[in-house]
Amino acid sequence: MSLNLRTSAPLRGECRLAGDKSLSHRVALLAALAEGESRIENFLDAGVTRAMLDALAALGVEWELEKDVLLLQGKGPGGLRPPGEALHCGNSGTTLRLLAGALAGANVPCVLDGSPGLRTRPMDRIVKPLQAMGVPIEAARGGTAPLSLSRRPNGVPLDAISITLPVASAQVKSAILFAALGADGTTTIKEPGPSRDHSERLLKAMGVGIMRDANNLRVTLDPPAGPMRPLRLRLPGDFSSGAFLICAALLIPRSDIVIRDIGLNPTRTGLIDALIAMGAAIDSQITGESYGEPIGDLRVQASKLHGTRIDGPLVVRMIDEFPIFAIVAAMADGLSVVADAEELRFKESDRIAVLSKELKGIGVDIEEMPDGFRIRGRRKLKGGVSVKSHGDHRLGMAFCIASLIADEPILLEDAEIIDQSFPEFSRHLEELGAQVLV
Numbered sequence: 263m264s265l266n267l268r269t270s271a272p273l274r275g276e277c278r279l280a281g282d283k284s285l286s287h288r289v290a291l292l293a294a295l296a297e298g299e300s301r302i303e304n305f306l307d308a309g310v311t312r313a314m315l316d317a318l319a320a321l322g323v324e325w326e327l328e329k330d331v332l333l334l335q336g337k338g339p340g341g342l343r344p345p346g347e348a349l350h351c352g353n354s355g356t357t358l359r360l361l362a363g364a365l366a367g368a369n370v371p372c373v374l375d376g377s378p379g380l381r382t383r384p385m386d387r388i389v390k391p392l393q394a395m396g397v398p399i400e401a402a403r404g405g406t407a408p409l410s411l412s413r414r415p416n417g418v419p420l421d422a423i424s425i426t427l428p429v430a431s432a433q434v435k436s437a438i439l440f441a442a443l444g445a446d447g448t449t450t451i452k453e454p455g456p457s458r459d460h461s462e463r464l465l466k467a468m469g470v471g472i473m474r475d476a477n478n479l480r481v482t483l484d485p486p487a488g489p490m491r492p493l494r495l496r497l498p499g500d501f502s503s504g505a506f507l508i509c510a511a512l513l514i515p516r517s518d519i520v521i522r523d524i525g526l527n528p529t530r531t532g533l534i535d536a537l538i539a540m541g542a543a544i545d546s547q548i549t550g551e552s553y554g555e556p557i558g559d560l561r562v563q564a565s566k567l568h569g570t571r572i573d574g575p576l577v578v579r580m581i582d583e584f585p586i587f588a589i590v591a592a593m594a595d596g597l598s599v600v601a602d603a604e605e606l607r608f609k610e611s612d613r614i615a616v617l618s619k620e621l622k623g624i625g626v627d628i629e630e631m632p633d634g635f636r637i638r639g640r641r642k643l644k645g646g647v648s649v650k651s652h653g654d655h656r657l658g659m660a661f662c663i664a665s666l667i668a669d670e671p672i673l674l675e676d677a678e679i680i681d682q683s684f685p686e687f688s689r690h691l692e693e694l695g696a697q698v699l700v
């Protein structure tokens with residue numbers, strides 16, 4: 263399936279987005295570990311969250327997803343049954359890493375596997391800490407999936423650990439926290455940067471003893487004495503999906519859009535800070551909160567932008583937004599530099615290498631660095647080409663936004679990849695005024 267987006271008019275209007283991907287993964291998994299029925303509105307129905315729900319079904323969890331409402335019968339950690347086959351996590355690192363931690367804590371033996379792309383991504387980062395907690399888990403050669411988790415003797419808790427992570431990663435942190443639910447004593451995790459804290463906020467709301475320092479760099483968890491409370495909540499819209507609409511509105515002259523009820527957790531919204539530093543007209547209003555997650559509205563107006571530098575903790579707070587940020591940097595005036603971002607090499611693609619190679623094809627002056635890239639903005643993009651996503655949904659969507667503003671259309675050949683995280687991507691853009699050519 264290919265996708266070709268254009269626009270001759272500004273983007274205008276309002277939209278509400280499907281639920282946050284990171285939260286959808288976590289609420290499904292934590293609801294399964296809780297006891298009783300959970301009801302989650304605005305659950306994201308997409309490729310990666312289906313991988314999580316299918317895995318939960320294989321573990322004996324009953325759920326139904328009607329429209330965007332997920333009803334899930336929590337089994338409690340002791341109620342999950344070992345699956346008959348390997349749990350297939352598709353292309354989703356979050357599914358695999360979060361499940362590995364939770365199933366280690368719940369003592370459910372299984373094999374966790376995924377797509378050829380997922381099998382290339384580093385899993386040692388969760389395997390080593392879990393082993394340090396006494397989890398009998400092994401990775402394939404090279405520290406990759408499949409992972410084999412064995413059963414440990416009944417009634418033997420895991421060891422609580424105190425660990426400093428070498429890289430800031432919410433997936434690793436969450437895997438350890440979920441395993442620590444089955445540990446004996448207090449687990450402490452320190453991180454070099456403020457990775458997203460959805461797991462902490464949800465666990466706290468479910469009655470688990472979680473403490474954090476003010477900078478979000480240290481978290482402790484005390485395992486609950488009894489069962490966790492089921493969830494009843496409505497998820498905020500996905501900020502990382504909204505990022506594509508935000509950037510499109512900034513770049514298409516005279517655009518003016520409002521995105522309502524979007525997640526505005528500060529560990530996720532680094533892109534807003536980066537864009538405002540570039541001169542973007544973005545107004546953000548927090549309107550409420552759900553299970554500790556701030557929710558609000560964003561108004562975005564087309565703006566003339568200049569280059570910026572992104573490094574340090576800001577990289578962590580906008581870790582998924584670099585493909586679309588690169589398009590914005592190409593359309594800004596002057597130099598933009600991304601540094602301290604080696605982690606981008608371990609996402610759905612090596613985003614540093616792939617962006618540096620592919621963006622040259624659409625006329626971007628980009629230079630690859632070991633830990634990031636440099637873009638000299640030229641305020642124009644050259645279209646008239648067909649591109650592939652390299653198995654990376656966010657790269658695919660970034661190319662589609664580039665097509666909206668390039669001198670000629672850019673055709674994304676494998677557009678089905680977008681359904682992994684944002685199935686309503688082109689519908690929202692169309693409703694805001696873009697045209698879908700194919």
Ligand code: S3P
Nearest residue numbers: 284356430431432433434581582
């Ligand atoms: C995620 C954490 C991030 C992010 C991913 C989702 C999560 O990965 O890139 O898309 O839901 O925990 P890392 O935590 O490994 O940086």
